[in-house]
Amino acid sequence: MEFAELISTPKLDGVILHAPFQEPIDGTLCITGHHLIVSTRKENVQELWLLIQAIDAVEKKQHSSSNQNNGISMGGGTIVLKCKDFRQLQLDIASGNDFLNVYSSIERLANLDKPELSYPFFYRPMYNILEDGHSLFPLEAEFAKLLATEEWRISHVNRNYSVCKTYSSVIIAPKAIDDNTLIASASFREGGRFPVLSYRHENGAILLRSSQPLLGNSNKRSRDDERILTAVLGPHKKGYIIDTRSSNLVSLCKGKGGGTEPDGHYTQWNKIFKNLDKLVKCDGSVLDHFNKLIDACNDVTISSDKWLSRLESSHWLTHVQNVLSTACLVAQCLDKDGASVLVHGTSGMDATLVVTSLAQMILNPDCRTARGLQALIEREWLQAGHPFQLRHSKFCYSNVRSKNHQPTFLLFLDCIHQLHYQFPYSFEFNTQMLIVIFEHSYFSNFGTFVGNNEKERKDLQLAEATTSFWSYLNRPEVMTNFLNPLYEPNKSAIWPSIAPVSLVLWDDLYLRWIIDQKYQRSAARKIQQLIQNDKDLRTKAIRMRKQLVDLQKELLSLNLETEVESED
Missing domain, CATH: 1.20.5 (Single alpha-helices involved in coiled-coils or other helix-helix interfaces)
Incomplete structure (x- = not known):
């Protein structure tokens, strides 16, 4: 397929662009396979280069006009572009035919669903690549100190992704557990996501993550799965299973073949249920709540009382509070109790990853550096199989989004923002870096967030065909803009307040096109x-x-x- 086949009007003069914080621009619109470009000959006017992948929804408002016989005919109109970075742009087009051609062209290009047609496969950097971000954080290097001990080993049991298609090809496993045990445990867990190492605390406590066990109505048992968890704890020690679902949801999952670990077979583990159901079920409700938040942010006419009411009814900060509360509980079990923890929900690809990532952010000072955050995202999100392509193809403005479209990763970044707000000296990076990471996870020149797991990225040959986002971000002239000038290394854990009064709206992100941040x-x-x-x-x-x-x-x-x- 050629992009030219999708573009009815590649170039059009006399288009008026309305964008936040600038005067309307009367210029020329160019539509390419990946960009909308609005340029003008006026001096000191910045032209618009908009990646079409950034467009979440396209709306048209056609104008009517009177002809000489006092009849009504359709004239030009206005095209509203609602973008995944919360920007809303408006294109005014005078001619009716041109208006419809431009609208249909943008609509077609914005809804291409083949990853290999996206811009990262066509982008070529105009600078020297100092380091290849695609191979910057191998699992072996991230856990090098741990692998030097007699407790853990590298397993290649998933080298062909036949055991678990959403895990990476390299797994860190207990030395006491052979590959056959891992394979057997995978058949007992949703999607083959058997318990794997997420983090080892300085006191030796282990953080694991997995998906739910597949008990079925017969309460099926897996001695291999039990063996893995026993090997992690050691004899006579207690651990915690943090199930990110409520007991009611667990019962529903059990009726569909899932469930949670039976107490009688996991006697060394104490179980705690946390009500993060809306993140676990992936029913689209979290995105609906986020949509309410953004609608309230975009409504500049409401009073203060109504604004506060709409902010509360969006429940977004409630999700932030619940996730931070669960992460603090996990961190406390690891740090204060010295107890190992297994975290899982249903699939182990959403709420589970938010909780394990934030627990590390609280406990591990390395994660609060610029490189450490990148490494955390690599191992806990990209290598762990969070389906970025599926979750981020549509956002809060789209009318065609499905239950698979969830802002889980954005929720994680918002929680880091809350930690940054409470501990502004403990982070090497500033919150602008979080915003840039958010943007590139939804639309990008780079291939880092393309695909849903490592297998898909290898099939797409991303490492050979695209440039890594980390390669760009770590260039000295770029990273300088995202370093926190107030940073003072803090080797201690940071324990945030999760009281509602302590949580704040991320206005630098959600209000940046409403309130000028200059x-x-x-x-x-x-x-x-x-x-x-x-x-x-x-x-x-x-x-x-x-x-x-x-x-x-x-x-x-x-x-x-x-x-x-x-x-x-």
């Missing part, structure tokens, strides 16, 4: 400059101090030589 950006640049000047002064003072010491040594040497000569 003053905040200007203030941030000034802070960065002041801190840089302070660093420069410190460097200069250290250099002068060193020069002074060298001068003193030289004077002392001259004095000694003078004394020797006088004695002679």
Whole structure:
């Protein structure tokens, strides 16, 4: 298929663009296979380059006009583009035919569902690649210290993705457990997602994740699965199973063949149910709640009372609170109790990953660095099989979204934002880096978030055909913009308040096209400059101090030589 076949009107003059925080632009619209471009000959007017993948919904409002016989005919109209970064753009087109052609062209291009037709496969960077982000965080390197012990090993049992198609080809497994046991346990878990290592705390406590066991109505048992969990705990130790579902949902899942671990067969494990059902069920309700939040943010006419009411009724911050609460519980079990924890819901690809990732963010200071966050996203989201392609193909504005479209990853980033808000000195990166990661997970020049799991990415040959987002982000001139000038390394755990009064709306993200952020950006640049000047002064003072010491040594040497000569 050629992109030209989908584009009825590739170029059109006299299009008026309305965009946030700028005057309307009367210019030329160009439609390519991957971009909308609006340019003008006026000086000091920035042209628009919009990746079509960024468009979540296209709406048309056709205008009517009167002809010479006082009849009504259809004239041009307005096309509204609602984007996945919450921006809303408007194109005014005078001609009726051109209006319909442009609308249909954008609609067709915005709904292509083949990953290999997306822009990352056509993008070629105009800069040197300093490091290949596709191979930057191999699992073996991330767990190198742990693998040097006598407790854990690398398993290639899933090398062909035949055991679990959503796991990576490399698995970290207990040394006491052979591959046959892993295979048998996989048949007992939803989607083959048997218990795997997520994190080892400094006190030796282990964090595991998996999917639900497949008990069925007969309460089927898996001794191999029990053997894995026993090997992780060791004799006479207790652990916790954090099931991210309510007991009611577990009962419903059991009626469909699933369930939770029977107490009689997992005697060393204490079970705790957490009500994150809306994240686990993937019924679209979380996205519906998020849509209510964005609708409220976009309504600039409502009063303060109604705004607060609509914010509360969206339940978005309730989801944030519930997830943070569960992550804190997991972190407390690991850190305070020294107990190992297994986290799972139904499939283990949504709420499970949010909770295990945030628990590490709370406990592990490495995750609060720029590289550490990237490594965390790689192993807990990309390598762990979070279906980005499925979850992010549509967003909050689309009318054709399904139950598979969920903002789970955005919820994770919002929770990091809450931690950053409460502990602003403990993160090497600023919240703008979180926003950039959010954007590229939904639409990007890069291939990092294409596909639903490692198997699909290998089938698509992403490492050979696309550039990694991490390769771009880690370029010094880029990363400098996302470093926190107030950062002071903190080796301790950070324990956030989860009280409702402590949680805040992420206005830098959700309101950035409603409230102009230029003053905040200007203030941030000034802070960065002041801190840089302070660093420069410190460097200069250290250099002068060193020069002074060298001068003193030289004077002392001259004095000694003078004394020797006088004695002679």
